[in-house]
Amino acid sequence: MTHSIQVKDLKLDFGSVSVLKNLNLDVAEGEFIVLLGPSGCGKSTLLNCLAGLLDITDGEIWIKNKNVTWAEPSDRGIGMVFQSYALYPQMTVRGNLSFGLKNAKVPKDEIDRRIARAAEILQIQPLLDRKPAALSGGQRQRVAIGRALVRDVDVFLFDEPLSNLDAKLRAELRVEIKRLHSRLNNTMIYVTHDQIEALTLADRIAIMRGGIIQQLAAPQEIYNRPVNLFVAGFIGSPAMNFIKGAVVDNGRSIKLGEAKLDLAGYDGGQPTDRPQAILGLRPEHLTIQDHAEPGHTIPAVVELDEPMGADSLVWLMVQGQQVSVRVPFEKRPTKGAQVHLKVDISKASIFDATTELRV
Amino acid sequence: MADLSNPRGTRPKSRFTLNNIVLYGILGLMSIYYLLPLYVMVMTSLKDMAEIRMGNIFAPPVEVTFHPWVKAWAEACTGLNCDGLSRGFWNSVMITVPSVIISIIVASVNGYALVNWKFKGSEVFFTILIFGSFIPYQIMLYPIVIILRELGIYGTLGGLIMVHTIFGMPILTLLFRNYFSSLPEELFKAARVDGAGFWGIYFQIMLPMSMPIFVVALILQITGIWNDFLFGVVFTKPEIYPMTVQLNNIVNSVQGVKEYNVNMAATMLTGLVPLIVYFVSGKLFVRGIAAGAVKG
Ligand SMILES: Nc1ncnc2c1ncn2[C@@H]1O[C@H](COP(=O)(O)OP(=O)(O)OP(=O)(O)O)[C@@H](O)[C@H]1O
Ligand SMILES: [Mg+2]
Numbered sequence: 001m002t003h004s005i006q007v008k009d010l011k012l013d014f015g016s017v018s019v020l021k022n023l024n025l026d027v028a029e030g031e032f033i034v035l036l037g038p039s040g041c042g043k044s045t046l047l048n049c050l051a052g053l054l055d056i057t058d059g060e061i062w063i064k065n066k067n068v069t070w071a072e073p074s075d076r077g078i079g080m081v082f083q084s085y086a087l088y089p090q091m092t093v094r095g096n097l098s099f100g101l102k103n104a105k106v107p108k109d110e111i112d113r114r115i116a117r118a119a120e121i122l123q124i125q126p127l128l129d130r131k132p133a134a135l136s137g138g139q140r141q142r143v144a145i146g147r148a149l150v151r152d153v154d155v156f157l158f159d160e161p162l163s164n165l166d167a168k169l170r171a172e173l174r175v176e177i178k179r180l181h182s183r184l185n186n187t188m189i190y191v192t193h194d195q196i197e198a199l200t201l202a203d204r205i206a207i208m209r210g211g212i213i214q215q216l217a218a219p220q221e222i223y224n225r226p227v228n229l230f231v232a233g234f235i236g237s238p239a240m241n242f243i244k245g246a247v248v249d250n251g252r253s254i255k256l257g258e259a260k261l262d263l264a265g266y267d268g269g270q271p272t273d274r275p276q277a278i279l280g281l282r283p284e285h286l287t288i289q290d291h292a293e294p295g296h297t298i299p300a301v302v303e304l305d306e307p308m309g310a311d312s313l314v315w316l317m318v319q320g321q322q323v324s325v326r327v328p329f330e331k332r333p334t335k336g337a338q339v340h341l342k343v344d345i346s347k348a349s350i351f352d353a354t355t356e357l358r359v
Numbered sequence: 360m361a362d363l364s365n366p367r368g369t370r371p372k373s374r375f376t377l378n379n380i381v382l383y384g385i386l387g388l389m390s391i392y393y394l395l396p397l398y399v400m401v402m403t404s405l406k407d408m409a410e411i412r413m414g415n416i417f418a419p420p421v422e423v424t425f426h427p428w429v430k431a432w433a434e435a436c437t438g439l440n441c442d443g444l445s446r447g448f449w450n451s452v453m454i455t456v457p458s459v460i461i462s463i464i465v466a467s468v469n470g471y472a473l474v475n476w477k478f479k480g481s482e483v484f485f486t487i488l489i490f491g492s493f494i495p496y497q498i499m500l501y502p503i504v505i506i507l508r509e510l511g512i513y514g515t516l517g518g519l520i521m522v523h524t525i526f527g528m529p530i531l532t533l534l535f536r537n538y539f540s541s542l543p544e545e546l547f548k549a550a551r552v553d554g555a556g557f558w559g560i561y562f563q564i565m566l567p568m569s570m571p572i573f574v575v576a577l578i579l580q581i582t583g584i585w586n587d588f589l590f591g592v593v594f595t596k597p598e599i600y601p602m603t604v605q606l607n608n609i610v611n612s613v614q615g616v617k618e619y620n621v622n623m624a625a626t627m628l629t630g631l632v633p634l635i636v637y638f639v640s641g642k643l644f645v646r647g648i649a650a651g652a653v654k655g
Contacts, residue, residue, distance in 0.1 A: 053548050074554030086545035090567040099563075100553030147549070 003065060004029040004155060004187040005050065010059035012042075012049060012211075019045050020211045023059075027189070029154075032181055033216075034198040035191045037208035038234070043191040046208075047157050050189065051080050064154055074104070076155075079148025083160040085140040087132035093143050094128045097150050111150075118149040121180065138169045145180070158190040162197065174200060195237055199223070207231045224347065225267065229356040232280050232349055238313055240349075241286075241323045243279045247271050247350065247359075253295070254279055254350065257319035262295035265346045268359065276353035283313060283326040285347040288339050297340040302333045316341065404428060404623035411619050427620035431628055435621055437608035438597065444625055447605030451585055451632075453516055454601055458523035459580040463573065466528055470535025471561055475547050485536070492529035500593055507594065514596045522594055523584050531576055538572040539565065574643040582633040602629050 007025040011018070019042045027033050035043045048054040050061060052073035061069045068076045087096050094115060101111045119125045122142045132140055141161055148156055161177075162170045178201055181188055192198055198205050199219045206216045207230075215227045226232035232240050245256040251270040253260050254277060261279075263271070271277075292299065300316040300323065312332040314325045318341065325341065333339055350359050399416050404427050406420040435443040472478075473485050503522060504513060512518035542565070550560045591601040600608070606629045610622045637644075 048548070051548070051552060053551060072554075073548075073552045078552065080549065080552045082545040082549060084543055084545050086543060086549040088546065088550070088564055099550075099555070103554035103559065147553070151553075 002029045003027070004031065004063065005189070006060075006062040007046075007050070008060040008062070010046075010049060010061065011057045012045060012054065013057045018211065020049070020056075023211065023213060025206065025213065025216070027187055029187060030185045032188045032190065032201055032203045034202035034205045035189065035208060036193075036195070036198045036205055036234070039193070041208045042211040043208055044159050045211075047080075047159050047189060047191055050076075050155075051078055051157055052076055074100070077153045078155045078157055079151045079153045080157040081141075081144045081148050081159070081161045083163055085132070085137075085144045085164075087140055087143055087147075089132055092129050092131055093124065093135070093146075096132070096143060097128075097146055100147065100151055114150040114152065115146075118146040121149065121183070122146050122176075137165050138173060141165065141173060145177075149180075149184075154186050156186060156188045158188065160191050160193065163193060170194075170197075177201065195235060199235075205235075207234060225358065226280075226349060227358055229278065229280075229351050232351070232358075236282055238283050238324055238326070241281045241283065242351075243281065243318060243321050243323065244353070245277055245279055246275045247273050247277045249273075256298055259298040259319070260295065261298065261343055261345060263345060263350075266348065266350065267346055268350070271350055271359040274352060274359075277359070278351040278353050280349040280351060281323070281343060282347065283324045285344050286323070286325040287342045288314065288316075288325055288327060288331075288333055289342055290337075290339055292340045293342065296345075297342050300339055300341050302335055302337045302339060304335060305332050307332075400623045400627060404620050404627065406620055408616070408618060408620065427618070428624040428628070430618075431609070431621045431625035435609045435618075435625065437605060437612060440597075444602060444605055444609065444628055447600055447602035448628075450516075450595075450599050450605075451602040453599075454519055454523070454591070455581060455584045458520045458527070458584050459577065461520070462524040462527035462531055462580055463576050465524065466531030466576070467535045467569070467573070468561065469528070469532045470537075470539050471565055472557075473532070473536045474539040475544075475560070476557065485532070488529050488532055496526075496589060500589075504593065513594070514599075516595070516599055519590060519594045519599075519601075522590050523587070526590075527580055527583070531580070534576055534579075535569075535572060538569060542568060571643060574640055578636055578640055578644050581636050585632050 003026060005025065005027040007023055010020055010023040010025075012020040023046065025033075035046065037043055045054065049056050050063075052068065052071060056069065059069075060067060063076055063078065073080075087093075088099065091099065097115045097118060098111050101114065106114075115128070119128060122145060124139065124142050124146060127135060127139055127143070132143070135143065141164075144161070158177075162173055165173065174197055177188075177190075181201075190197075190201060202219055204216055205219055205222050207214045207222065209230055215222055215231045217225075222231060222235055226235060226240075229242070233242070243256055245254050247253075247263075248255050248260075251263065251272050253263055256279065288300075288302075289297070298318055300318045303315045303317055303322070305315065306313040307329060310329060311326050312329045314327055314332055316323050316325065316339070323341070327333075351357065352359055402419055403411060403416060405423050405425070407422070407424050407426070410421060431443055432445055433443040434441060440446065473481055507513035507518045507522075510518070512521070546564060547560060550564045555563060585601075586603060587601065588603045588607065591604045592607075595601070595604075606625050609625050
């Protein structure tokens with residue numbers, strides 16, 4: 001595995017505010033990494049550091065086994081796509097695509113060749129002589145991607161490229177970006193707010209909070225085995241349920257009020273006893289049934305349901321705490337019914353309440 | 360749901376409401392208030408002295424004469440020179456053109472650098488620059504005289520041009536800084552990724568997007584420098600007095616009779632340049648002000 005990007009102990013302060021704290025990141029060649037996290041966690045800042053648009057406080061950045069920590073943005077072998085498209089308004093699409101190449105003194109026929117290729121890949125040939133103002137949002141973003149494409153670089157940086165588009169276009173371009181990646185096979189670092197984008201595009205997702213990468217792993221891994229409460233709550237929609245309890249019986253069961261669940265088959269080995277634990281259950285991993293199975297179910301009362309098309313999200317009270325369950329629309333229970341929730345413990349996560357880490 | 364895209368029903372009748380009568384009444388009065396002096400000036404400048412002495416300043420001329428305009432431009436005397444305002448006009452042109460061009464170039468680059476190429480202390484630099492514009496000119500006159508004398512350019516066109524350039528800096532830099540900071544930052548970043556440098560981005564990206572603010576700066580500077588009297592009289596010598604100073608000398612000359620018609624004509628000639636600039640570019644000016652000058 002060759003390294004495409006290596007970030008070593010990256011620190012970045014704005015004045016006295018520390019935005020990135022000792023951040024490390026290794027990206028393999030051709031990998032699609034998605035940076036995901038709440039607003040203000042430093043995603044754009046990290047991307048700008050990689051691009052060389054911000055002077056970092058400490059640390060090193062390597063791209064293609066070259067130390068580019070202090071290299072100019074244009075010398076790093078990166079192309080960048082921005083949320084606001086950032087097309088030069090006074091230039092035609094062709095002018096936008098060729099601007100960087102002219103600055104790099106690429107010969108004229110080579111410029112034409114690259115523009116023709118990018119236009120073909122992104123299907124923007126008919127737009128080449130238009131100004132950006134005469135393009136739709138989706139077309140503008142295609143041109144913006146084209147501008148990165150013609151640079152013939154190994155690394156693409158995307159900063160929320162689709163968030164200004166409507167839902168339908170977003171889905172279309174998302175597929176197109178995935179297709180682009182499988183065709184070009186270059187490294188992509190992609191910032192987004194959107195979980196669906198993250199889960200569908202990424203080879204690995206980096207969940208960030210407060211300038212720190214909390215977990216960097218494949219989407220399924222993050223979904224099934226979140227390292228801590230934050231990641232667990234951040235990924236998944238509808239969000240994971242958390243129920244307070246205690247691990248007892250030498251780690252063989254978890255006690256939730258009066259009910260007790262058997263921990264055999266828990267993904268993560270046998271936990272040690274602890275009085276303050278939190279059980280994390282995804283709404284899609286719970287089933288509602290009307291009979292109890294000791295060690296595998298917890299009693300609950302149906303409160304209300306939210307229809308979501310094919311499914312319905314049912315809200316129940318469990319030991320005084322709210323829990324949501326995803327059920328097929330026609331199988332939703334009646335309000336106020338006394339039911340039992342069947343827990344698939346192999347898909348659950350247990351967190352220590354004080355350290356918030358998964359056990 | 361109701362279709363709200365088109366107005367429905369009869370258009371409200373509103374021509375003679377009390378509101379409109381008051382509104383147009385006030386507008387009318389204000390126009391008269393401002394136009395009356397202009398009217399008097401034009402009428403007076405077209406009469407000969409005999410007619411003026413007859414008294415009624417509002418009456419149109421019985422016999423129209425353009426001689427006062429010719430005299431004001433080419434013959435009126437100030438001190439020993441008797442070549443009218445024309446000398447002052449060309450002096451003013453030679454002062455205004457370079458001052459305007461230099462100050463706008465420097466200030467636009469300043470504003471661009473302050474927004475996009477922040478350096479250590481750039482905020483402090485900007486604060487000091489703005490603070491400078493609050494110091495009254497009178498305090499600085501004498502020190503500047505000394506500085507110009509030491510530089511050996513006191514009493515020269517170059518000296519005055521330098522003073523105008525420097526005094527235009529705070530407001531122009533503020534103007535350009537605010538405008539450039541209203542442009543999306545991502546454009547600048549994109550251009551950097553595309554390998555454009557300080558000047559490349561300035562000329563190829565920023566300039567083409569900034570025409571409105573350049574027009575605003577142009578108008579501010581042309582009218583400001585053209586109308587300047589204080590710096591002209593303090594920092595230059597009689598041969599290179601700008602038009603405003605020359606006008607003052609013609610109007611206030613103590614020898615002989617007061618030639619009101621010539622004075623009126625001279626005043627209007629002096630005001631002509633800013634007036635033309637306003638008329639030609641008024642629309643652009645408003646657009647430019649709206650585009651960026653108001654944002655902090
Ligand atoms: N120029 C700056 N000066 C000072 N603080 C800044 C500057 N730019 C960003 N910050 C701060 O750095 C933090 C991270 O900002 P950043 O833009 O990287 O967040 P983000 O994760 O991209 O958020 P979003 O999802 O909203 O785009 C924020 O708290 C922000 O306030
Ligand atoms: Mg961001």
